[in-house]
Amino acid sequence: MSQTAPGAYLAAELILEIGYLFQDGRVDPRKKSNAPLIAMKPNTTAFNIALAGCLLFCTTRKAEQLLDIMPRICVKADANLLIVMAHIYERNGRREELKKLQRHIDEACNLTDIQFRQFYNCLLTCHLKFGDLDSASNMVLEMLRKAKDARNSLAVATLVLETARNDNRAFTARISGPKLSQNEPEGSHKDRLIEHQIISYDEFSRDRNFVKIGNEAKEVLLSLLAKLQTQVELITTEHGILQPTEKIYVKLVKAFLEAGKLKDLARFLIKAEKEDSPVSNDDSALVHVIKSCISLGWLDQAHDLLDEMRFAGVRTGSSVYASLLKAYCKANRLQEVTSLLRDAQKAGIQLDSSCYDTLIQSQVLRQDTQGALDLFKEMKEAKIPRGGNPEFEQLVEGCAGNAEAGLMAKLLREIREGQKLDSGVHDWNNVIHFFCKKRLMADAEKALAKMRSLGHTPNAQTFHSMVTGYAAIGGKYIEVTELWGEMKSLASSAPMKFDQELLDSLLYTFVRGGFFVRANEVVDMMEKGNMFIDKYKYRTLYLKYHKTLYKGKTPKFQTESQLKKREAALSFKKWIGLC
Numbered sequence: 001m002s003q004t005a006p007g008a009y010l011a012a013e014l015i016l017e018i019g020y021l022f023q024d025g026r027v028d029p030r031k032k033s034n035a036p037l038i039a040m041k042p043n044t045t046a047f048n049i050a051l052a053g054c055l056l057f058c059t060t061r062k063a064e065q066l067l068d069i070m071p072r073i074c075v076k077a078d079a080n081l082l083i084v085m086a087h088i089y090e091r092n093g094r095r096e097e098l099k100k101l102q103r104h105i106d107e108a109c110n111l112t113d114i115q116f117r118q119f120y121n122c123l124l125t126c127h128l129k130f131g132d133l134d135s136a137s138n139m140v141l142e143m144l145r146k147a148k149d150a151r152n153s154l155a156v157a158t159l160v161l162e163t164a165r166n167d168n169r170a171f172t173a174r175i176s177g178p179k180l181s182q183n184e185p186e187g188s189h190k191d192r193l194i195e196h197q198i199i200s201y202d203e204f205s206r207d208r209n210f211v212k213i214g215n216e217a218k219e220v221l222l223s224l225l226a227k228l229q230t231q232v233e234l235i236t237t238e239h240g241i242l243q244p245t246e247k248i249y250v251k252l253v254k255a256f257l258e259a260g261k262l263k264d265l266a267r268f269l270i271k272a273e274k275e276d277s278p279v280s281n282d283d284s285a286l287v288h289v290i291k292s293c294i295s296l297g298w299l300d301q302a303h304d305l306l307d308e309m310r311f312a313g314v315r316t317g318s319s320v321y322a323s324l325l326k327a328y329c330k331a332n333r334l335q336e337v338t339s340l341l342r343d344a345q346k347a348g349i350q351l352d353s354s355c356y357d358t359l360i361q362s363q364v365l366r367q368d369t370q371g372a373l374d375l376f377k378e379m380k381e382a383k384i385p386r387g388g389n390p391e392f393e394q395l396v397e398g399c400a401g402n403a404e405a406g407l408m409a410k411l412l413r414e415i416r417e418g419q420k421l422d423s424g425v426h427d428w429n430n431v432i433h434f435f436c437k438k439r440l441m442a443d444a445e446k447a448l449a450k451m452r453s454l455g456h457t458p459n460a461q462t463f464h465s466m467v468t469g470y471a472a473i474g475g476k477y478i479e480v481t482e483l484w485g486e487m488k489s490l491a492s493s494a495p496m497k498f499d500q501e502l503l504d505s506l507l508y509t510f511v512r513g514g515f516f517v518r519a520n521e522v523v524d525m526m527e528k529g530n531m532f533i534d535k536y537k538y539r540t541l542y543l544k545y546h547k548t549l550y551k552g553k554t555p556k557f558q559t560e561s562q563l564k565k566r567e568a569a570l571s572f573k574k575w576i577g578l579c
Contacts, residue, residue, distance in 0.1 A: 002053025
């Protein structure tokens with residue numbers, strides 16, 4: 001069920017519905033008459049499957065509801081559940097919960113390096129979401145430092161290598177199964193194997209101890225967890241040691257540049273170069289970042305980074321100065337050209353002939369013949385050979401043609417294609433979620449108003465917290481209707497995305513309160529988006545609260561508003577199959 005989007009949502013709903021029967025010790029396990037009911041209680045494996053399905057199909061707020069009910073029905077967490085929880089907290093922006101979970105992760109003795117990698121990938125992603133660049137960069141530097149210590153200590157490195165091999169061998173044996181063919185996509189064999197192993201109803205009836213269905217559930221869980229592992233991009237492992245990937249460098253550099261923290265960026269990259277394997281001055285990460293800024297036309301940022309590099313005592317080749325000089329000449333920024341030439345002389349950098357050619361052409365275009373002649377004499381006196389340095393131009397052309405050119409090409413793609421994150425939205429979402437969870441809706445409303453006044457646009461997660469908060473205290477249907485109107489106006493003017501969880505919570509609230517005009521609007525939107533709707537749930541809800549609504553004859557006299565409400569209710573009743 002959890003291997004499809006509708007099935008994953010329905011599985012989460014089913015576990016929530018069954019879980020409510022057991023919460024707060026309602027069912028006494030000591031009574032023999034409760035034995036069949038106790039057998040239905042969701043265990044850790046069932047929760048793992050439902051949560052992993054929610055993660056794969058992006059219904060993570062429903063997954064968080066499952067996490068909330070777990071302690072109330074006394075379900076204990078295992079190693080897999082800890083990692084799944086980390087993924088959920090990261091997707092929903094619950095950074096404080098992730099920090100609390102870190103202590104349990106560090107103390108757990110049965111986690112593999114793959115699971116450690118997933119957790120720290122989630123924590124690093126969450127730091128980036130919140131714009132906490134200090135914490136993110138410190139995490140990367142700590143990884144590099146530990147990796148360096150491990151490389152320098154042969155005994156420790158050997159021990160870690162053997163441990164990692166054993167863990168990987170054991171975990172791979174559990175999830176890989178028979179060898180896949182070269183043309184077969186990863187995970188397809190496992191999915192097909194599970195389909196063949198589905199037991200019949202007769203076999204299920206004879207299996208009184210649920211052994212076969214338990215084994216099938218474990219196979220499904222391992223298949224889902226294997227798919228989750230492929231989503232880890234920021235961290236890798238080498239001999240069991242966590243290592244940052246190029247992707248995290250790209251994301252961090254982009255975030256530093258967007259925040260205007262050039263000094264912090266330079267300091268971070270210089271420290272990273274010292275901790276990591278040293279490379280040539282012209283091939284360092286900082287040089288690639290400077291060249292990327294030049295390619296994007298961010299000349300001031302490139303110059304500032306070059307200054308920070310010089311102040312830190314890090315030498316670089318002439319290619320960076322040459323590229324920036326040519327860009328300044330092209331932009332006709334002569335004052336900056338003079339400043340850059342002065343900096344190059346202080347750093348002891350000898351510019352090549354192509355730079356002098358560019359400078360001479362610039363002087364000629366400005367009709368400064370004497371300046372051009374002076375530059376030509378200076379070039380001859382310095383005995384600079386003709387030729388130039390075409391390496392950077394080739395690199396930029398390669399990037400422009402979407403060719404692979406290492407860190408620089410990835411950074412250019414990330415900046416051009418990526419969207420700027422509003423970290424303030426995540427902070428306010430956490431505040432609003434806290435108040436809604438505690439049913440302090442007056443405080444939640446004040447927080448939402450403050451969020452708007454600061455220029456942050458509420459998103460689907462914000463509205464979902466508000467709607468579920470109003471639904472929890474009951475009777476706040478007018479407030480939910482006002483929120484629905486705001487959502488529709490936002491969707492028409494801004495790229496707000498209505499997801500299944502938000503619309504489902506709205507639909508539940510409107511049906512519960514008898515607001516069928518609004519309920520039909522939500523149904524239309526969900527059907528247009530091809531979203532799954534559990535009609536059985538809404539049929540049950542309608543029969544519970546509105547069973548006798550509009551059952552009699554149509555009144556002879558009724559206002560237009562009354563007629564509209566009646567038609568909407570009958571239309572909804574027909575949609576759920578009750579007439």
